[in-house]
Amino acid sequence: MGDGSVFFLCNRSRLVPLFQGHHRTCKPAEMANLMEDEVFMAFTTYAAIVILKMMLMAPLTAYYRITRGSYANEEDVSRKSAEEKKKLLKAHPDVERARRCHQNDLENVIPFMLIGLLYALTGPELSAALLHFRLFAGCRIFHTISYITVLPQPSRGLSWILGMLVTFSMAYRVLSTVLLL
Amino acid sequence: MGDGSVFFLCNRSRLVPLFQGHHRTCKPAEMANLMEDEVFMAFTTYAAIVILKMMLMAPLTAYYRITRGSYANEEDVSRKSAEEKKKLLKAHPDVERARRCHQNDLENVIPFMLIGLLYALTGPELSAALLHFRLFAGCRIFHTISYITVLPQPSRGLSWILGMLVTFSMAYRVLSTVLLL
Amino acid sequence: MGDGSVFFLCNRSRLVPLFQGHHRTCKPAEMANLMEDEVFMAFTTYAAIVILKMMLMAPLTAYYRITRGSYANEEDVSRKSAEEKKKLLKAHPDVERARRCHQNDLENVIPFMLIGLLYALTGPELSAALLHFRLFAGCRIFHTISYITVLPQPSRGLSWILGMLVTFSMAYRVLSTVLLL
Numbered sequence: 001m002g003d004g005s006v007f008f009l010c011n012r013s014r015l016v017p018l019f020q021g022h023h024r025t026c027k028p029a030e031m032a033n034l035m036e037d038e039v040f041m042a043f044t045t046y047a048a049i050v051i052l053k054m055m056l057m058a059p060l061t062a063y064y065r066i067t068r069g070s071y072a073n074e075e076d077v078s079r080k081s082a083e084e085k086k087k088l089l090k091a092h093p094d095v096e097r098a099r100r101c102h103q104n105d106l107e108n109v110i111p112f113m114l115i116g117l118l119y120a121l122t123g124p125e126l127s128a129a130l131l132h133f134r135l136f137a138g139c140r141i142f143h144t145i146s147y148i149t150v151l152p153q154p155s156r157g158l159s160w161i162l163g164m165l166v167t168f169s170m171a172y173r174v175l176s177t178v179l180l181l
Numbered sequence: 182m183g184d185g186s187v188f189f190l191c192n193r194s195r196l197v198p199l200f201q202g203h204h205r206t207c208k209p210a211e212m213a214n215l216m217e218d219e220v221f222m223a224f225t226t227y228a229a230i231v232i233l234k235m236m237l238m239a240p241l242t243a244y245y246r247i248t249r250g251s252y253a254n255e256e257d258v259s260r261k262s263a264e265e266k267k268k269l270l271k272a273h274p275d276v277e278r279a280r281r282c283h284q285n286d287l288e289n290v291i292p293f294m295l296i297g298l299l300y301a302l303t304g305p306e307l308s309a310a311l312l313h314f315r316l317f318a319g320c321r322i323f324h325t326i327s328y329i330t331v332l333p334q335p336s337r338g339l340s341w342i343l344g345m346l347v348t349f350s351m352a353y354r355v356l357s358t359v360l361l362l
Numbered sequence: 363m364g365d366g367s368v369f370f371l372c373n374r375s376r377l378v379p380l381f382q383g384h385h386r387t388c389k390p391a392e393m394a395n396l397m398e399d400e401v402f403m404a405f406t407t408y409a410a411i412v413i414l415k416m417m418l419m420a421p422l423t424a425y426y427r428i429t430r431g432s433y434a435n436e437e438d439v440s441r442k443s444a445e446e447k448k449k450l451l452k453a454h455p456d457v458e459r460a461r462r463c464h465q466n467d468l469e470n471v472i473p474f475m476l477i478g479l480l481y482a483l484t485g486p487e488l489s490a491a492l493l494h495f496r497l498f499a500g501c502r503i504f505h506t507i508s509y510i511t512v513l514p515q516p517s518r519g520l521s522w523i524l525g526m527l528v529t530f531s532m533a534y535r536v537l538s539t540v541l542l543l
Contacts, residue, residue: 034302035302035303035304035358035359038361041359041360041361042361042362044299044302044355044359044361045356045359045360045361045362047295047299048296048299048352048355048356049356051292051295051296051352052349052352054292055288055289055292055345055348055349057288058288058289058345072281073278073281073328073331073337074331075331075332075333075334075337076334078333078334102288106287106288106291110291110295113295114295117298
């Protein structure tokens with residue numbers, strides 16, 4: 001600035017010569033911002049994995065509905081005879097089991113995602129964050145396996161509790177770092 | 182800086198003269214930061230739309246509960262006679278249908294939101310992002326219509342699968358851009 | 363820059379001498395960024411509180427399952443006799459009530475979280491934001507109490523509707539600030 005050149009500071013602070021369409025130049029930098037942080041990248045990776053695992057419960061339920069012949073909606077069996085319809089609209093234990101597993105995922109994976117997002121923003125150590133994320137992902141994958149393949153207890157119970165404790169631990173870190181009531 | 186004036190760079194890089202209460206000055210810029218990005222704005226818009234659509238399933242269920250006379254909780258029918266109570270506490274197909282539709286929304290809209298948030302942060306092209314968001318919003322609105330008005334299959338099934346594929350496509354982009362295991 | 367020293371602007375704009383490992387230096391500032399904003403801190407606090415409240419429904423359901431003797435999965439009662447099993451696998455009203463309360467939380471708390479996150483990013487007044495967050499948290503805590511302890515209506519209904527109106531109000535602010543279709 002002493003040398004006469006004119007610089008312009010765009011929103012996220014790259015020095016950009018004025019009149020150079022700085023807005024466009026800054027765009028990728030702006031967006032990639034959070035994604036440059038290693039903790040946030042780790043969170044993103046494990047979050048995508050557990051969400052995908054959760055979403056796969058839907059096709060699994062559909063598979064059980066088709067192979068076990070157990071539907072919930074009349075329009076799904078519209079081409080069958082009246083007698084067959086009645087039979088096909090009954091609940092089947094395998095379908096109900098997959099649905100309970102899906103429901104348990106909703107009740108645990110989504111809180112993990114939301115608390116985990118806030119946790120990643122509090123700037124924890126990468127190693128501590130990875131420990132939380134890996135443990136949770138492992139727990140939920142094992143939980144699903146033990147639920148669907150009917151492993152004897154306490155395999156399902158322990159993986160459920162451990163996953164919940166991981167989320168509680170992240171929530172504790174969040175509340176002890178940021179508390180504004 | 183060569184000319185003797187003192188500048189201070191506040192957190193998100195506006196050049197602010199020192200001693201000018203820079204923290205306060207920066208505040209709105211800080212927060213509006215993500216909201217200045219067009220992809221994030223598009224995500225916000227469609228996210229709010231699909232969340233509102235999902236939330237409207239609750240009043241719809243309440244409407245069916247009242248008009249069909251089918252309640253789940255005893256305290257909701259406390260002023261009726263014992264005989265009426267028994268009748269009012271039975272499940273009604275229309276109520277159950279609205280609840281299944283709501284549940285399907287929970288299982289699909291929330292993963293879309295969470296994956297979509299991470300997807301928007303990876304800095305995709307605006308046109309690609311808009312395509313994903315519009316397709317998903319369209320699918321879910323059509324899914325609800327075909328569920329509640331009992332359209333013949335495969336209208337409900339296709340809109341469900343297409344919505345899921347949009348989320349998978351965003352998850353693929355997220356994991357291929359950011360992967361830190 | 364007139365005086366010959368070389369400065370480098372790291373991603374979020376602290377002036378950092380070049381060759382000083384600026385990336386590492388910037389890390390905490392980058393991450394703590396959102397967490398320096400008071401509205402976002404308030405959101406984080408109340409979000410963690412309502413999520414924890416929601417997650418506590420799971421242990422409560424487990425408590426009712428054990429004390430009322432009502433299980434959903436056969437492997438949970440594997441050590442019992444065949445006759446006992448049949449009895450233990452029946453639904454119990456208290457368990458079903460806790461599950462409905464949990465489901466209602468999923469349907470309301472998660473939309474609040476997602477809309478609230480976007481709302482906090484639109485940079486509202488701290489006082490307005492706190493009003494929304496406090497009202498919602500209060501509503502949901504009262505909703506759970508009135509659901510589990512079977513308070514006479516309309517206590518449960520009103521707290522449910524008021525909580526939903528808070529979310530609608532935030533969604534209105536989000537859509538009126540940021541709309542990119």
